[in-house]
Amino acid sequence: MFLITHKEKLSPTITKYVIIAPFIAKKRKAGNFVIIRVEDNGERIPLTIVESNPEEGTITLIVQSIGKTTKLLATKNVGDFILDVVGPLGNATPIHLHGAVACVGGGVGTAELYPIAKALKSVGNTVYSIVGARSKDLIILENEMAEISNELFVTTDDGSYKRKGFVTDALKDLLDAPHGISAVYAIGPLPMMKAVSNLTKKYGVKTYVSLNAIMVDGTGMCGGCRVTIDGEMKFACVDGPEFDGHAVDFDELIMRNRTYTDLEQISNTQFNHETIDADLSAVAGRKEFV
Ligand SMILES: Cc1cc2nc3c(=O)[nH]c(=O)nc-3n(C[C@H](O)[C@H](O)[C@H](O)COP(=O)(O)OP(=O)(O)OC[C@H]3O[C@@H](n4cnc5c(N)ncnc54)[C@H](O)[C@@H]3O)c2cc1C
Ligand code: FES
Structure with missing residues (x-):
């Protein structure tokens, strides 16, 4: 417990x-x-x-x-x-001295990125961070990321805060600037990590992504977290969760992660109803309602 x-x-x-x-x-x-x-x-x-x-x-x-x-x-x-x-x-993220790195976080992925960006800074890298979300209320750890980054850029899809657009827009600007970025670490939704990897491939910049495959045991026994890396089957839990973004079969992983969508929706709906029922009976039990 x-x-x-x-x-x-x-x-x-x-x-x-x-x-x-x-x-x-x-x-x-x-x-x-x-x-x-x-x-x-x-x-x-x-x-x-x-x-x-x-x-x-x-x-x-x-x-x-x-x-x-x-x-x-x-x-x-x-x-x-x-x-x-x-x-x-899982394996600890490989933390090397690259020189200048870009750390890109999308949504709650920023929470997963934060310890990595902090570790990259602590070994002497110049860290450019980009934090993005659908809207302002979903931006998290802005101050914490600013503290451990040399520069921080924030984007929102709807333009409700800072730069309107995707994290890839800000990343493209960073890659075009003369910062000499030699590695990118990206964590967020799969479509975001796919878009980042497609972009950095054009620039030939090494890219690490953290794969959120469906996991059950986390120790390499169930096979639930199978991913294809460079045509080879790997287990995200014991071989990852970080992989070379340019080698990941993102389309297959996106499809595999949808396997249980209908069941997930059913249990989500049931849970919401149970919570509402519990709230209603708590209210009904109160003196003023008796
Ligand atoms: C290595 C790793 C680290 C993660 N770190 C974080 C984190 O720090 N913070 C955070 O909010 N989320 C994190 N996630 C994602 C988190 O595990 C899922 O959001 C969670 O499992 C959803 O469960 P649910 O029952 O609430 O939602 P569900 O309705 O069951 O699922 C919603 C979505 O979550 C994913 N999911 C469901 N079950 C699992 C599972 N057992 N394993 C992996 N993904 C699943 C699926 O893509 C699914 O479509 C991480 C995932 C991985 C693989
Ligand atoms: S979670 Fe079971 S093998 Fe990876």
């Missing part, structure tokens, strides 16, 4: 949690993730370890509520427990 010691809303759908997990905190490196199960009989879902504090024995997770399990997690508060937290899993 893992105690939640801090909970903070970063946007209407994105929440930060600090959890007591001393062994994971001690071993975790940038790029590692955990697999959590919120309650008994619950689904197992992978989440990146955004930060860890070995002295306090805590890890930080930042989670977007998009379906049943992430919404169930959002009902947990400080003082509540998460049933299982397994990790650290």
Whole structure:
């Protein structure tokens, strides 16, 4: 059982949690993730370890509520427990001294990118960061990213904040400028990472992406996270989650990630109804309604 010691809303759908997990905190490196199960009989879902504090024995997770399990997690508060937290899993991100790098985060992917950008800065790289989201309320960690970047650019699809457009628009400008960018790290939705990789391929710039394949065990046993890299089958959990963006078969992965869409929608709808029913019976039970 893992105690939640801090909970903070970063946007209407994105929440930060600090959890007591001393062994994971001690071993975790940038790029590692955990697999959590919120309650008994619950689904197992992978989440990146955004930060860890070995002295306090805590890890930080930042989670977007998009379906049943992430919404169930959002009902947990400080003082509540998460049933299982397994990790650290996956390979740590390769952190090299490239010179100048661009770090590109889309939506909640910025949370996964932050520890990597921080590690890249700490070994002496000049870090240009780009953070993008559909709209202003979905931009997260702007101050944190600004702190560990030499320069930060923010884009929103709808123009509600900073530059209107996609992260690839800002990245193209960076690649065209004489910054000498020699590596790009991109984390976000699959179509975004595909677009970034297509762009950087034209410039011949090495690109690392973090693949959010569907995972179950996270240890290489179930085969759920199969991805095709340069024509070869790999497991995102044990061979990744970072891969060379130019070698990933994104179309296959996008298709595979849609495998359970109908079931995910059913359990999401059921969960929303159960929550509304529970709220209604709580209201009905109150004195003024009796
Ligand atoms: C290595 C890795 C790190 C991740 N880190 C983060 C993070 O730091 N923060 C964050 O908000 N999200 C992260 N994700 C995505 C997160 O795991 C999914 O959003 C979550 O599993 C959705 O579950 P759900 O039941 O709420 O939604 P569902 O309705 O079940 O699914 C919504 C979408 O999430 C994806 N998904 C569902 N189940 C899984 C699963 N078991 N494994 C992977 N993807 C799944 C599918 O693409 C699906 O279409 C990460 C994924 C991976 C693979
Ligand atoms: S999650 Fe099971 S093999 Fe990767």
